[in-house]
Amino acid sequence: MQPRKRTTVCAVLAAVVLLGAMGPVGASDDGLVRLHLMWTNDIHGHIAPEAARFMNPAFPPPLGGGASMMNYVEEVRAKAAAAGEPVLLLDAGDTFQGTPVGTKTKGDAVVEFFNTIRFDAIVPGNHDFDMGRDNCERLARATDAPWICANIIEESTGEIVDWCEPTITFEKGGLKIGIVGICTPATVHMAFPDNIRGLVFEPMAPTIERWRDELRADGCDLVGLLIHEGLPYDPDEGWKRIVSSQEEAEDTQSDAGGGYGYVQSGTMNLMELVNAVSGIDFAVGGHTHRGYQEPWIDPMNHTLCFESYGNGSSIGHAILKIDPVAGMIVGYDKPHDRGTLITLFEDELCPHETMTEALKPYIEMTEAEMGRVIGPSAVHLTRGGPNSVMGNLVTDAMRTHFDADFSFQNLGGLRADVPQGNITARDVFGVLPFGNELVIVTMKGEMIRQIVERKVRGNSGGLCTSGLTVAFDRGRPDYDRCCTLLVGGEPLDPEKEYRVVCTSFLMEGNSGLDILTTIPASKIELTQITTAEALEAYVVKNSPIRPKVDDRWVETSGAEQAGYLCIPVAGGDD
Numbered sequence: 001m002q003p004r005k006r007t008t009v010c011a012v013l014a015a016v017v018l019l020g021a022m023g024p025v026g027a028s029d030d031g032l033v034r035l036h037l038m039w040t041n042d043i044h045g046h047i048a049p050e051a052a053r054f055m056n057p058a059f060p061p062p063l064g065g066g067a068s069m070m071n072y073v074e075e076v077r078a079k080a081a082a083a084g085e086p087v088l089l090l091d092a093g094d095t096f097q098g099t100p101v102g103t104k105t106k107g108d109a110v111v112e113f114f115n116t117i118r119f120d121a122i123v124p125g126n127h128d129f130d131m132g133r134d135n136c137e138r139l140a141r142a143t144d145a146p147w148i149c150a151n152i153i154e155e156s157t158g159e160i161v162d163w164c165e166p167t168i169t170f171e172k173g174g175l176k177i178g179i180v181g182i183c184t185p186a187t188v189h190m191a192f193p194d195n196i197r198g199l200v201f202e203p204m205a206p207t208i209e210r211w212r213d214e215l216r217a218d219g220c221d222l223v224g225l226l227i228h229e230g231l232p233y234d235p236d237e238g239w240k241r242i243v244s245s246q247e248e249a250e251d252t253q254s255d256a257g258g259g260y261g262y263v264q265s266g267t268m269n270l271m272e273l274v275n276a277v278s279g280i281d282f283a284v285g286g287h288t289h290r291g292y293q294e295p296w297i298d299p300m301n302h303t304l305c306f307e308s309y310g311n312g313s314s315i316g317h318a319i320l321k322i323d324p325v326a327g328m329i330v331g332y333d334k335p336h337d338r339g340t341l342i343t344l345f346e347d348e349l350c351p352h353e354t355m356t357e358a359l360k361p362y363i364e365m366t367e368a369e370m371g372r373v374i375g376p377s378a379v380h381l382t383r384g385g386p387n388s389v390m391g392n393l394v395t396d397a398m399r400t401h402f403d404a405d406f407s408f409q410n411l412g413g414l415r416a417d418v419p420q421g422n423i424t425a426r427d428v429f430g431v432l433p434f435g436n437e438l439v440i441v442t443m444k445g446e447m448i449r450q451i452v453e454r455k456v457r458g459n460s461g462g463l464c465t466s467g468l469t470v471a472f473d474r475g476r477p478d479y480d481r482c483c484t485l486l487v488g489g490e491p492l493d494p495e496k497e498y499r500v501v502c503t504s505f506l507m508e509g510n511s512g513l514d515i516l517t518t519i520p521a522s523k524i525e526l527t528q529i530t531t532a533e534a535l536e537a538y539v540v541k542n543s544p545i546r547p548k549v550d551d552r553w554v555e556t557s558g559a560e561q562a563g564y565l566c567i568p569v570a571g572g573d574d
Helices: 009-019 065-083 108-117 133-142 204-217 235-256 270-276 353-370 389-401 425-431 445-455 514-518 531-542
Strands: 033-040 087-091 152-154 167-172 175-183 199-201 222-228 282-284 304-306 314-323 328-333 341-343 373-377 406-409 421-424 437-444 464-466 468-473 482-487 497-503 524-530 553-556
Touching (some): 033 065, 033 175, 065 087, 065 353, 108 133, 108 353, 167 204, 304 314, 389 406, 389 464, 389 531, 421 425, 437 445, 437 531, 445 468, 464 468, 524 531
Parallel strands (some): 468 553
Antiparallel strands (some): 167 175, 314 328, 314 341, 406 464, 437 497
């Protein structure tokens, strides 16, 4: 179904009346049931109207957010009802964190969105724990639709958390359809320990197998998977990896005498998972933000896998063609010739009045707070490599706030550019949406070098820093690439202890810096100050700010290595 410009609810209802009944419920003239599967994933709080800067930064087309999505969903529901065709609307997690309206309301605005549009089931994602497990549970209990997840276990009881059901079953078009919910076990590495304390994230594959069998024994004709785990960016490369892994597994099994074809199910992506686990008819994934206009279909188990790009830019829609006698999917139709993802352009899908009114108080409250001006910038604040205007600004703010010797920030933690002019709270949130706390660490110079060497090994992009001057040569071996390394303008002393500031995200070992998890607690000070708060304070104190690219991080070629760096550092296990 091609979205029409300026569609209205009245027009939809009129179309329903004209269509009338079109045969027995759930069945077409060819005897097949057509199930309209619609889905979202990784909404990250993008439910308000916004500009699609990812399409055209200079002239971004407007997206209608949750209100445009509701227009589309209601049109599909109306036409499907007239044709006697069933509908499912699912969400694959990471629901609220990432936008002001999502984060500032602690997810309440997204729950209002879920309830107004009437989702059928939701699975939690790793970012749904960003404000703690209690907040995640609160959101689940406030949502009309059930949250489903079979692999989040209470450590104290060994049972599935009581705010999630492991599965859900629907009676649709004369068919019984069961869906298993799964959250990526990698959550234990991506969430702060306090936010998931007392929870166990069990491996995906054996958990799916167990509940698949339960659903089949309960008489389900189809078994689906709603999972916060995603498809690979390149499907061809993803399949090559599967083939290679299978060949290695066959060799291992022949030597060891059998066993599962998968060993570390917690590290699998969705493509690998449905290849390893048979009996899943369709899967809706998320987490990787990799949109597929056509479903990826496993060539062995024939599972149809769906995922959108996330961030509220689109809704997925596929019409599954099901043989009710055989109880199997025999094909699918797309709603338009571009594929299964419908971009929520506001001029094609007029915002639905009901959703607009439901979200209005949340958006107005957030807009008032986010519009606060912090101070002016005399330059355009752009991201890029480790030596960028934005990276230098943020790390300078971190270092000076605590009078530290050195500060560092991973490149991926800076999420937006800011134009020249007044900087608002919204701008700061766009750059630093994750609420990471700053941590003061006492570490020896030897570890500072290890951190830098890890971030310039291979093709790694480096690290945003302040207080540090680095010159490195990619022509040198890994873990021996630094040619110059100064702290505060002085040569690095491997035995000296330095006062260092970084984020709680990095202290958890993320971004390849697992070495930080070896630092004893006696050397760590939690500040309870976020990166955003330090940046705001810096802008207020130094306005108008004029950060610039300097010589703090330089890639060179053939430079002579300083004598104090002549001994390479240990590379670790990575």
